[in-house]
Amino acid sequence: MKKFRRQQWLILAGFLLIVGFTSFKAVHLARAVTFWKAHRDEPIRGWMSIGYVAHSYHVPPHVLYSALGLPLTPPDKRPLRAIAKGQHRSMGEIQAILQNAIIHARPPYPPPPDPSPDREGPP
């Protein structure tokens, strides 16, 4: 076998580094895909709005508004962190309230009816 020159050693080192880095990222990718498959729900974070949480968890927004004691209209676009601050609550408390409301709005529990007047049927 011929002796490697300096440049060839450098290419080989680069190759091994890239293979290592790509394998590392591939493991992370596999983990992210596994997480995707196993968890349908995103963790509730401080940047999310009530509308986003309702959209993400597929529950009617009014369920979450009433759980936090907020009026349905006009829609509150504040992030949850700002709502927590406004209500003198911790982010953990807000998460627990929302999780509880979400559980009770999903099957087997029927979601409570929408209290907004424009969504009510004719008398």
Add this chain to the structure above:
Amino acid sequence: MSFTDQLLAALLLYGLPLLFGVIMIASVGVPLPINLILIVSGSFVRQGESKLWPVIIVASAAAVLGDQIGYGLARWGGRRLVARISRKTGFKAQFRKAEALAKRWGGPGIFFSRWLVTALGPWLNVTSGIAEYPWRRFIFWDVLGQVLCAVLYVMVGYVFSDRVQAIEGILGNLAWVILGFIVAVILGWKIVKSLRS
């Protein structure tokens, strides 16, 4: 609240002006999570919080402007600096070689770093500027790549609007795996070629 969460909360409150500012600063070279921001913007579009075309236009324009700043700074400031360093350190020949390589492969490099491996984008702006990659060709590949980037990530956010954090994790890793695989194949081919010759 983490810095990323603070940025996303600000995006919720301030919308397009914040999107423009963050993407422009990130394109100059400040490491900010712009892929996640674009995906979340797509989710907001799906929820009716913002409109699709203004988001794509603002994101593309901000990214192109930031890239132009990075390219301009490198071309009119960085080139002189690198030339001085290469003269003093005796790496003048290597500098010329790198410059020729950047000119030869600049176009595809600029294009793919705009949307596939966005973390490399600001570096490619700097190397293109230092190598005096022709500005017209730079802006052509830049606009093409950045519009594709904005459309791609905003639409991913629109389609997977209820799971933005999970999809961003998958896309971020996937891009590096694809790039790593391509580079590994090129280097492996070079090793095989040099062993045969």
